[in-house]
Amino acid sequence: MFDGNDRPGVMLAGAARHYLNRHGVAVGKTIGVYAACDSAYRAALDLKKAGVDVAAIVDLRERPCEKIVQEAREAGIEILPGHAVMSTAGRLRIKTMTVAPVAGGASRTIAVDALIMSGGWTPSLHLFSQSRGKVRFDEATGDFLPGAGAQDCAIAGGGNGATTLDAAVAEGWAAGVEAAQSAGFKPTKTAAPSAQSAEHCAGGVTGAAPGAGPEASVKAFIDYQNDVTAKDIRQAVREGMHSIEHIKRFTTNGMASDQGKISNLHGLRIAADALGKQPPQVGLTTFRQPYTPVTFGAIAGHSKGRLFDPTRKTPMHGWEEARGAAFEDVGQWKRAWYFPRAGEDMHAAVNRECRTVRDTAGFFDASTLGKIEVVGPDAGQFLDLMYTNPMAKLGVGRTRYGIMCREDGFIYDDGVVARLAEDRFHVTTTTGGAPRVMNMMEDYLQTEFPHLNVWLTSITEQYAVIAIQGPKARAIVAPFVEGIDLDPANLPHMSVRECTVAGVKARLFTMSFTGEIGYEINVPADYGLAVWEALWAEGEKHGACAYGTEAMHVLRAEKGYIIVGQDTDGTVTPDDAGLAWAVGKNKTDFVGIRGMKRPDLVKPGRKQLVGLLTKDAKMALEEGAQVVAFPNQTIPMKMIGHVTSSYWSENCGRAIALALVENGRARMGETLHLPMPNGMVEATVVKPVFFDEKGDRLNG
Secondary structure, three states: OOEOOOOOOOEEHHHHHHHHHHOOOOOOOOEEEEEEHHHHHHHHHHHHHOOEEEEEEEOOOOOOOOOHHHHHHHHHEEEEEEEEEEEEEOOOOOOOEEEEEEEOOOOOOEEEEEEEOOOOOOOOOHHHHHHOOOEEEOOOOOEEEEEEOOOOOOOHHHOOOOHHHHHHHHHHHHHHHHHHHOOOOOOOOOOOOOOOOOOOOOOOOOOOOOOOOOOOOOOOOOEOOOOOHHHHHHHHHHOOOOOHHHHHHHHHHOOOOOOOOOHHHHHHHHHHHOOOOHHHHOOOOOOOOOOOOHHHHHHHHOOOOOOOOOOEEOOHHHHHHHHOEEEEEEEEEEEEEEEEOOOOOOHHHHHHHHHHHHHHEEEEEEOEEEEEEEEEHHHHHHHHHHHHOOOOOOOEEEEEEEEOOOOOOOOOEEEEEEEEEEEEEEEEEEOHHHHHHHHHHHHHHHOOOOOOEEEEEEEEOEEEEEEEEEOOOHHHHHHHHHOOOOOOOOOOOOOEEEEEOOOOEEEEEEEEOOOOOEEEEEEEEEHHHHHHHHHHHHHHHHOEEEEHHHHHHHHHHHHHOOOOOOOOOOOOOOOOOOHHOOOOOOOOOOHHHHHHOOOOOOOOEEEEEEEEEEEOOOOOOOOOEEEOOOOOOOOOOOOOEEEEEEEOOOOOOEEEEEEEEOOHHHOOOEEEEEEOOOEEEEEEEOOOOOOOOOOOOHHH
């Protein structure tokens, strides 16, 4: 500790050695070394051998190791035993260090452009400390060493104060033998292995009593990460903090990522001096491991190949796998993509699934949808602020499609908000958007709307969701539902009820992402498969099928229902997507309301979502294909939009596509052109609804 020990160019000797030996980088041209142990000499010798000028080694110890001192002197390095660095000087970085004898005497200023220091080693007792083991203070070394353990454990090597590798190996061997014998094992070897090096081990001990050097009165930093100085420790004592735990919290000393590995003993020595006590009387904090940050590689390094990404599976995954489902990755979820039967390729399977849903019924695993429970007396007001459309006046037992925007007015996510009670809502999000929506809600609740009494709980994994869609959906579901009447007069489209399905408590929603009669049955995840199988047995009697995400995409596109992140790209407003009806006209505030009013977001000519029908009905456009108004332009052509979704629709008997096109709604009936690999393709702009435009099928 010395005045100016945080000046740029001052660093730990281990860091300088790392830069040199691992990266081939010298931290300076003329380097000073401040030592309280032999390790600093090793860094100095490495630098000297690399051609760096080492101005002097300033050693707090009066009698350092003769062997290492001789080696340094033979290398041409000046040694100053019994000296301390008093201060540094220099603008922007260190230029000089001032040194003086510890016992008192004239000071001396030495020109340097870097100063490296090593105050010694202390035992790594983090795990022992966390296990509530009691430490003991060793006067000879100034270290805390393991004392009485609270749990069965064996401390080896430097953890017991071994100073050299030979001693550490012997110490570790003895501890291992003792632990093995106490556990009932008989070691086959009776002597400890030998070691060749006398280098200090990584967990070694201090070469001089810590804190023996002079303490500066201005800026002697102890905890470099939290900027705690020696002066701060003394102030804590003056403020009445006489416990080391209180001093730690008052100053934040030892609370950095190294967990006090650098600062604890220095802070303790200063506190003890200020209190007129010995270090053991002041105590030691319960420090944590690891003091070296754990890398992601250490945690996830075992993941490779198909194990590289974490995999999440729904409760019905095994059933789907047994039925031959092909899967796709959606976020971290495995989702059934399509269910091919014998002789079917993907296109044939998807076509069959789409026809069956429209003609009869289809089962869809929607468990991956994000689900958030919003509870509290102000829940309605909170959702009113988070969504573009009004939610506070939504009736109990009713649901509403909602758009969520960012502050800039662009669509962020969408989903259905259901009111279960006056103070309880069940909110759904997109599969990939669940974490970010939860994070956004928490952020606004804590920073913008802290006055609202609302609690948020992610329930995505708590519920399995069985979606049954199609003309026969009601007939399939009805035999299993108890407690409510499924008649549309009592349970209209966009309703929610808590009831029992197949003997399991459920939340039943009447809503559809296909445009058909639809039910989404939420049951506790542990019962998901059982309820699915019970309903499936009934569905098979009616000729229902299981369908995957590809058919779901086609069916929703036939109705013009958007998918956030596919039909939007972060620059699309609700009006651009044809969802201006979902923005409350009388609302005075919600997230994004000011962004939506920016001149660029309301000016004419913005890209708008429209439908495209190719001149050749069998020609399916490529998603991402660019749209141009005139085919004979010089390169580069002016692009006026792009295709967001494109499919072959078996129910429409032709290819369909959705696209974002400049001033799209004013172009109805206009022929546009799309450069494709095999030439220019013509397409007509139409409304983005291709099937059952009036929505008659929703209620059967």
